[in-house]
Amino acid sequence: MLEKELRDAYHFIFEEELLVEITKFGTLREVKAGETIIDIGDYVKSMPLLLEGAIKILREDKDGDELLLYFLERGDTCAMTLACCLGHTKSEIRAVAEKDTHLVMIPIDKMEEWTSRFKSWRNFVFESYHSRLTEMLDTIDTIAFLNMDERLMRYLQDKAKINKNEQIQVTHQEIAYDLHTSRVVVSRLLKKLEIEGKIGLQRNSIMVHDL
Amino acid sequence: MLEKELRDAYHFIFEEELLVEITKFGTLREVKAGETIIDIGDYVKSMPLLLEGAIKILREDKDGDELLLYFLERGDTCAMTLACCLGHTKSEIRAVAEKDTHLVMIPIDKMEEWTSRFKSWRNFVFESYHSRLTEMLDTIDTIAFLNMDERLMRYLQDKAKINKNEQIQVTHQEIAYDLHTSRVVVSRLLKKLEIEGKIGLQRNSIMVHDL
C-alpha cells in the first residue's frame, strides 16, 4: 500500500532506485482529519512526504492566537519541517491534518545521505523550499494587502479546492481561528457574501458559488 | 579586494577550494545606498553573495504598495533570488541597497555545479533557505500579531542594528512605505514614542534610546 501510493504520488519526480530506498526506509503514517501531526516546539526526527490527503500549516503567537499559513497536498512536503530536520531545531509551526491523510516518514540520516546520492532528491528538496517560500509570500500578500472580506473569500476558495467541491464543512469559529479574527467578524462578512450571492450558508457548512 | 572581503565574510563557511572557485568565477558588484539591485519581474541570471553592507528586501502588490520583508547583511544571500535562479523564474521581490554594499555575483551554472561538488556549498544553500523561511515567519508574526506601534518599534530597532548605532537617517514617509501605512500614522506614533522617552526625533533622523 505504501509502495502503490508512493509511486502514484512521486514516480514522476524520483528515479526508480530512490523510490526503492524510500519504500525500504520510510514508514507509513496514517492520521485522521483534525489530528496534529507536528506541533510547535517538537523536535522533528523524521521528515514527512504527503501521499494522500491534505495538511494545514499554522503559526501561533505567545498568546496562543493562531494563523493559517498554507495547505499542503499530495506530492508536497513540509519545507519548514525539512528546515528543522536539517538545522536540528524545533518546529516553528503546527501541522494539522485537514483530511484523513497518509504520509511516509523519512528518517533524517537517510535524508542527508540521499542529498548527496540522488540528484532528483536534491531537486525535490530545493523545489520544496522554493514552493514554500512562494506560499509564504502569498500569505504575506494576503495578510498585508487584503481586507478581511477578501481574505475570507480566498480562504473559502482554498478550502473548496482541497475538498474538491464547493461544499465546505466548517464553522464560523474555525474560520475565525484560521484567519486570526473573531467569530462575529466572520459571521458578519459571510452574511454579506451570502447576500451578494457569492456563497450559501448552512449550519456547519458553506457552499461556494463563483470561484 | 574581492578576495579579501570574500575571505573575511565566508572563510568560516566555505572550504579553500570553493573560495578559490568563487574568486575565479564570481564578479564583484558595488552598489550605492538606495540603488535597486534586483526588481520584481527581473530574470535573475546570477546569484549575489553579500560581502559588505546591507540590503532590504521588499514585496509589492498590484497597486504599487510596498512592504519591507527583511534585511540582509554580510554573509547572507538572498534565498528568494536563489530560488528564482534554481527555478528559472522571475524575481518575486525587490532588493534595494540599504547602505553602500559589495556583492559577489555567482553565475547560475557554477551554482549548480558547486551544489554537487561542495558539501559546504550545499549546506550554505540549505542554511540560507532555512534562515529566509525563519525571517519570513518573523515577518508574518509581525504583521499578523502586532499593532503598528510595536511594528514601528521593531523596525527602528532593526534599522539601528544595521547602522551599528542608534542614530537612524530616515524620513517618516520612508518608514510609512516600508511598513505599508501612511505618513500621518507614522508621525503620530513616533511622536508618542518620543513622549514615552523611547526615541528622539530630528528632521531626517531618529535616535533610538532603549533597545
Place this chain on the structure above:
DNA sequence: TTTAGTATGTGATCTTTGTTACAAAGCCTG
C-alpha cells in the same frame, strides 16, 4: 534673504475590525 520644496505636527472624520452582549435557531440525548 526670499522663495520653493521637503518634512513634520495635529485636528477632524471615516472605515474597518474587534468586543460585548444577547437572541434565536438547530441538534442531540434522555
Place this chain on the structure above:
DNA sequence: CAGGCTTTGTAACAAAGATCACATACTAAA
C-alpha cells in the same frame, strides 16, 4: 418533546488605522 449544548445572527459600542486638510518648520538654491 424537554432541556442543554452548539452554532449563527445582529445590535451597539470601542479601538486602530486611513484619509483629508492645513499649519508650521526646516533647508537649499536663487
